Amino acid sequence: MxxxxxxxxxxxxxxxxxxxxxxxxxxxxxxxxxxxxxxxxxxxxxxxxxxxxxxxxxxxxxxxxxxxxxxxxxxxxxxxxxxxxxxxxxxxxxxxxxxxxxxxxxxxxxxxxxxxxxxxxxxxxxxxxxxxxxxxxxxxxPPGSAHLRSGASAGDDIYVSHAPLQGLGDARLALQLQQLARGETPSAAATLQALDTRLRHHLLHMTRVRLELPQPRVALGLALRGIASACADLSDGLTGDLGHILRASGLGASLKALDGAEGLLHACSPALRTLGNDFALDMALAGGDDYELVFTAPPARREAVAAAAARCGLCASRIGRMEPQPGLRWIDLEGRQQTLAAQAFDHFA
Amino acid sequence: MxxxxxxxxxxxxxxxxxxxxxxxxxxxxxxxxxxxxxxxxxxxxxxxxxxxxxxxxxxxxxxxxxxxxxxxxxxxxxxxxxxxxxxxxxxxxxxxxxxxxxxxxxxxxxxxxxxxxxxxxxxxxxxxxxxxxxxxxxxxxPPGSAHLRSGASAGDDIYVSHAPLQGLGDARLALQLQQLARGETPSAAATLQALDTRLRHHLLHMTRVRLELPQPRVALGLALRGIASACADLSDGLTGDLGHILRASGLGASLKALDGAEGLLHACSPALRTLGNDFALDMALAGGDDYELVFTAPPARREAVAAAAARCGLCASRIGRMEPQPGLRWIDLEGRQQTLAAQAFDHFA
CATH class of the missing domain: 3.30.1330.10 (PurM-like, N-terminal domain)
Structure with missing residues (x-):
């Protein structure tokens, strides 16, 4: 009234x-x-x-x-x-x-x-x-059920979530394609400019939904209660956001590019991989705007993790392992070990 | 670590x-x-x-x-x-x-x-x-204890809170004095420019704490549980914020300038009143940034209101009454009735 x-x-x-x-x-x-x-x-x-x-x-x-x-x-x-x-x-x-x-x-x-x-x-x-x-x-x-960044143990597997045919780095690729279309010069400008226009349009078509309509993994977060030992969401890029878990848990980690069923390449979309596996892995490691979950769980819980992801229609790709030694190590496609700087995107850098 | x-x-x-x-x-x-x-x-x-x-x-x-x-x-x-x-x-x-x-x-x-x-x-x-x-x-x-804007009844008294020697409109005066010092032209520019510099400095000194360091009336809000029938905070000006209570309660109200122990002039600071009672009342009615409480309570609770305010070291000035007839009426210093437009400050006006 x-x-x-x-x-x-x-x-x-x-x-x-x-x-x-x-x-x-x-x-x-x-x-x-x-x-x-x-x-x-x-x-x-x-x-x-x-x-x-x-x-x-x-x-x-x-x-x-x-x-x-x-x-x-x-x-x-x-x-x-x-x-x-x-x-x-x-x-x-x-x-x-x-x-x-x-x-x-x-x-x-x-x-x-x-x-x-x-x-x-x-x-x-x-x-x-x-x-x-x-x-x-x-x-x-419920008290005690929240996933914290600090709960990981050495030996835990590291996973990232993604939907089938979608993956880490897609949003960053879409952003860079849009920046290019606006006349800006993103970090991958040289690679992207070398593509023919039709492929660029196709890639943007396949990836922009990841940039503009991210689907928060709420159901997966709930399904992982009692299974994940630590969890964070991917907003500033995998190395940086995993770095939060490493710091909070007082541990280090090794990530693998590809090793059988394990490896970050499993979390890269076919669209992104058309640009080459090395390029795809770079985009996935330093992504940003992924809004997937990165989480850890003991090796004994692999079946439980897979079942939780499957209940949500999602993939949980196993990409590496928590280790007692500080730092973030990367095993590339040729099996060589590198050290990654676990820097998240910094609005004030 | x-x-x-x-x-x-x-x-x-x-x-x-x-x-x-x-x-x-x-x-x-x-x-x-x-x-x-x-x-x-x-x-x-x-x-x-x-x-x-x-x-x-x-x-x-x-x-x-x-x-x-x-x-x-x-x-x-x-x-x-x-x-x-x-x-x-x-x-x-x-x-x-x-x-x-x-x-x-x-x-x-x-x-x-x-x-x-x-x-x-x-x-x-x-x-x-x-x-x-x-x-x-x-x-x-506690459930059921929150003061809502919708709880007022016809016949309820209307109060505003303020500290001793401080009151409604002080913050607006301070803002206008600061705007004047910056070369801007606030609504009361003519009145304020006619003051000598020393008085302007004195008034700013007395009122700027009300603009810059408002004290939220948390203790009073708690003390009024079970006493106030409706409550809102004064952020956009008395007529507008009281208007929220009127609308939510489906009622109207009359406010008085001064009628014995009742009236808005009791809620105006001595500093503001040095500029004249009519000026002070205008500033108090259309203030903004007051961060006091405007609330209603049945006449039978006058002692309880006074005791609650006193426990907080604050004044609760009774300024009018809720009425069944819609609209906001104003009884000025000469006892004449006017109708006020109960407009709050609008960021998009």
Whole structure:
């Protein structure tokens, strides 16, 4: 019963972000000073926050529905890494100006993914400013069940998740192909410029969904409860994100390019491998924007890992092993050992 | 045991935002994919998020310690409005470049206020971009105890909180004095330019603490549990924020300038009143950045309201009454009735 006129900002929230509750997680949603969330009894709350800035994390002219999807996906990916069940999210958004068509598309992308994970938008803030998104997500996990980065043991296998025919490095390839099309010079410019236009279009077609519509591995994170010893999500590149596990667990690791059923090449897509196995492995190691899980588990749990992945329709490729000796070693396609610098993408480098 | 080199972004987080836990709210804090928070048994979680953009919510050259304080204060103010006990917060920050001295000061301001409210920084994100801050805060409240905007009844008294000698409109006056000093033309420019420089300096001295270091009324929000029927915090101006309560409760209200012990003039500081009572009331009605509570309670609870405020060292000035008739009416100093447009500050107006 709105007795008073509504101003633009609040009408904006109403128009695009207020919906009837889709689940029973939130008892009071958008519109009060706070949202009220009823945590699951005897469970812990997992919380993660991410900020996305136009021109840095996405192109200003990106499809807004895809942006709405991705903004939530990168946060749900953190819940997946913890093995938490999503409950809700808040969204803070700075916009240069009101653009109803843009907001409608953005909200449609965000809500489609939110609904798929029963994750309720419980609150938010809108303001004018350079296009910036900040989401905070909430999940639920029984005490002691969360995957931490610190739980790996020497001897544990190292896995990465991926969907069939998709893999690590795809998103980075798509980004570089898009940068090239914009006249920029990505790191692999020489290789990519040498391709004929039709192949470049084909590769972009096969990989851009990985860059623009990453699927957070929430179901896999849940399925790995009690199986994975440590887990992180791949956002800044495999070497860097695995490095978090190494540091937190006080261990080192060896990764293999290809050794029978083991090796990172198993986690590279056919599309990426058309550019050569060495190129594919480089892209997979230093990727970024993969939003897959990298996790460890004891060798005795190999069947359990495979079964958990299969229940989610995903592959869990075994790529190496945790070792007591610090550092990250790489066994290349010729069996030579190299040392990798386990650097994650650094926004301030 | 950091076995691997750390990159700049993570070192940045370590240097400025990672601390030993100060309370037992978070079982895993900054540094994993998610923070884990143990909610209080049988309580609900109150959640609020706010985004602050340089040049819009604060001057680029603001004192960073004050900015750290204010960024958290405006979020804690939302928890106060709900009557929630703060538990923790996440911080996402976009910075144009790394400036260690700035970050150290910012963190010091943020942590000083966080510690004062036992509110733990449990997670965050740092990225490069136009200076933007986004905080999400978490509080705890027993089911059914949260103050909502929708709980007011016709006949309820309307109150605003403030500290002795401070009041509504002070922050807006400070902002306008600062804008004037920068050569901008705030809405009250004519009045303020007519003042002699010494008085302008005195007024800024008396009021800028209200703009730069707002004190979230968390203790009052808790003390009003079971007493207030509805509550909101004052961030966008009294008429607008009270308007939220009117809309949510399906009611109207009358506010009085001054009528014995009742009236908004009681909530205006002596500093602001040196500019005249009419001017002071205009600033108090349309303020913004007050971060006080506006709340309602039945007349039978006047003593309980006064006692709750007194336990917090605060004043609760009674300024009007909820009425069944929609709309917001204003009884001015001469006893004439006017109708106010209950418009909150609109970032997109």
């Amino acid at each position: 709105p007795a008073l006129p509504r101003s633009g900002e609040f009408a904006l929230i109403d128009r695009h972000f207020r919906r009837p509750p889709v689940s029973r997680n939130a008892t009071v949603g958008i519109g009060d000073d706070c949202a009220l969330l009823a945590p699951l009894p005897n469970e812990q709350l997992a919380i993660s926050t991410d900020m996305l800035v136009a021109g840095r994390h996405f192109f200003e002219d990106v499809d807004p529905a895809a942006l709405g999807h991705k903004a939530l996906a990168v946060n749900l990916s953190d819940l997946a890494a913890c093995g938490a069940q999503p409950l809700g999210a808040t969204l803070a958004i700075a916009l240069p100006a009101v653009d109803d068509a843009w907001l409608e598309a953005f909200a449609s992308g965000l809500f489609a993914l939110a609904d798929a994970h029963a994750c309720e938008l419980v609150g938010g803030d809108t303001t004018r400013g350079p296009l910036t998104l900040s989401l905070t997500v909430f999940g639920s996990v | 950091p076995a691997l080199p750390r990159s700049g972004e993570f070192a940045l987080i370590d240097r400025h935002f990672r601390r030993p836990p100060v309370s037992r709210n978070a079982t895993v804090g900054i540094g994993d994919d998610c923070a884990l928070l143990a909610p209080l048994p049988n309580e609900q979680l109150a959640i609020s998020t706010d985004m602050l953009v340089a040049g819009r919510h604060f001057f680029e050259d603001v004192d960073p310690a004050a900015l750290g304080h204010k960024a958290l204060a405006v979020n804690l103010s939302d928890l106060a409005a709900c009557g929630a006990q703060p538990l923790g917060a996440t911080l996402a920050i976009a910075l144009p470049a790394v400036d260690d001295a700035w970050l150290e000061a910012f963190a010091s301001g943020l942590f000083a206020l966080a510690d004062a409210h036992a509110c733990e920084l449990v997670g965050g994100d740092t990225t490069r971009g136009p200076l933007t801050l986004s905080l999400t805060v978490f509080g705890s409240v």
